[in-house]
Amino acid sequence: MEIDLLSPASFAGGQPHAQFAWLREHAPVFRHAEPDGPGFWAVTRHADVRAVDRDFQTFSSEPTVMIPDPAAEAAAAFGPYKMMLMMDPPEHTAFRKLIRSEFTEPQARLRAERIRALARQIVDAVVHKGECDFVAEVAGEMPSFVIAELMGLPLDDGRELYKLTETIHTAPEALPPGAGAAAVMKMFEYGAQVMAQKRARPGDDLASRLLACEVDGRRLEDMEFLLFFLLLIDAGGDTTRNLLSGGLLALMEHPEQLAWLTADLPARLPAAREELLRYVSPVIYMRRTARRDVELGGRRIAAGDKVVMYFGAANRDPAAIERPDALDLSREETAHLAFGNGPHVCLGQHIARVEIDAMLEEVLSRMTDFAPAGEVEWLASNFISGPKVMPLRFRAAA
Template sequence: MAIAPDRTARAAPVQLADPATYRVGVPHAEFARRRREAPVSWVAEQPRVRPSSAGPIVDSGSGYWAVTTHAAVVAASREPGTFSSGRRGAFLNDPRTKADLEFVRQLLINMDAPEHTAVRRVVSAVFTPRAVGRLRDQVTDHARTVIRGCLEKDRFDVVTDLAAEVPLLVLADLLGIPRADRHLLYGWSNRLVGFDDPEYGGGDVEAYRQAFAEAFQYALRVAEERRRAPRDDLVTRLATAEVAGRRLSDREFCQFWLLLVVAGNETTRHLISGSVQALVEHPGERDRLHAAGQDALPTAVEELVRWVTPIMQFRRTATGDTELAGQPIAEGDKVVLYYASANRDGHAIPGADRLDLARDPNPHLSFGIGPHFCLGAHLARLELSAVLTELLPHLPAVELDGPQVRLESNFVNGIKSMPVRVRA
């Protein structure tokens, strides 16, 4: 018998689904209220008008269950058969057509087992701790060069001059593409992940599709080159890989390549910039880290990953009538796992509203949990650690030098611009 969940609760004072809400920061007070009142609570999505070449498109979301406590997010993440990534995709916006759904299902994060397991296996060996460890010298060199260039200026932008540059250089090397092309990757990921931000398209469907098309055309050229002349790089592995006895189609290759492009630079960029912001705004913790030195970095990195939580949420869809944290959920309901809220849950992480760079243990969920645990977690940690290692001697002299501009997104916790200066 179908469950008829109660969706008549009073409207929340903050619209969690609205990208504009996050222009002033993550609404931690609203998440705290929801954790107190109901770990799983209903969010009504307001209709949004999106521009397109065919005229305005009204995007009327179905509404969803917001999962806000650490325990509930963990529980749902560990039941992928009940809370599916593939049924309607992992993004908050619903696919508009069956074709749209089939398109997004070719992206790893929008797959369920067994397809997810088979495709993930293609690249998982590249991101093991041992494999990432072999990139240490390369990552360190990039961090040192970029930070040296920043420090030579009286003033620089943490996002564009530092946080974007390091992961882009690492990604260009990892994918075996010219470093000069790294800013193409930056532009595509901004337009795709920052889709709702007015600067990057303002929800324009055509601009989004154009970014996909440009990225796919580039990826196909790279794939053709690797198939003609294989190299020892990740793109060759993808271009020649077989899943379930067959080679990836061109579209599947492009989707996988684009996922690596976006995840490899977008999330790490926001992690680095958010970490610098946290250190500047919490001088006591910054000075403690500066005094403790490099030995304290591994623990500090985990806390900064928790504090920033670059990916704020992923969506799941209930495959049948079920229950989560005492809340009945009907088959087909949208369920959104809020890592940004779970990481501030004091029941799981005591004193979670306080930045504590010596926090241990630190059971944060910034990289997810379960079968969709972030493939690039070890690389993200390495890149942030390399940046902090090079920046650590200069941290006490770094201070904000103008307003920060945040990304208008309900998906990533991002900063677009953060000017700083380094006192002499």
């Protein structure tokens, strides 16, 4: 079996489950070559991924959660500042606390009515057309609108910022030279405008609250705010957008599961959503760096080694999930790691679930007879898994 978890081609039609299955059975902690780096350990079993994600004292999120080390230019531009995703406790805990209250389960429930209204608005715009690009016109709209409202931004700006995140997540080799860095700079330029506006006229929004809060008795510096802004915009859309588009594709491929779900949509949706999260696994990987020599899965990992957790592989591990390759929306317990676990568990998981439920309920109750209207184009990325373009034909339900 040829193993290549770096090339976007391996992820061109979704996650490479044949490679993952071979790795889980033969080399669950696999030394993967890296053409422009020292190589990394690919971790594919559920128990090992879960253990690495929880043990921040052994496996650090610094200097980055991406496989490549930060480029010298980026390190120079950011100076001593880091994105929260690339911190460890207790620093990570202090920064996470700044926004944690906005993303609790009760707070997400309070936003449910507004999110359902947005879902209706999104489906209203396409339901009578009979055809759309499901990613751009439906799946991508919801998280773009929600994060824009949270940050106190115009909804249309949320859509434009989402386009930048798509570029940021695309593999560099699939883009013109410098396109990824340019997208980050555009995000920072927009964030700097938001920073100036919110300082001059604070509102009842997350951006204003971030600028007013304190860490260790001091306000956030400009670069700290900009990195927070980038993280919230960037991470705010991934799971919802890719779960909705990838999930609908999975339902179209399993019409008996779609029929089961729509037969009693409100009651069956919570279990179905969790199974789709497991089955689709929108985030492919997160990297950690070993702080000390350690053994994992029978392999000796040296201090400084890169250790990469593959969530899609963990979510298909037969040791943790019965019949893992089957889509079974009636599963009572999926044990999935789509949102990670431990101190870095996805902060936005509760609001993502509310968004997913609202959109699936609108789409599946108001649209029917789904069929491809063209070729599905997947995001050229080894980090985020999901369709980039998904032409869809359908009709309005009675």
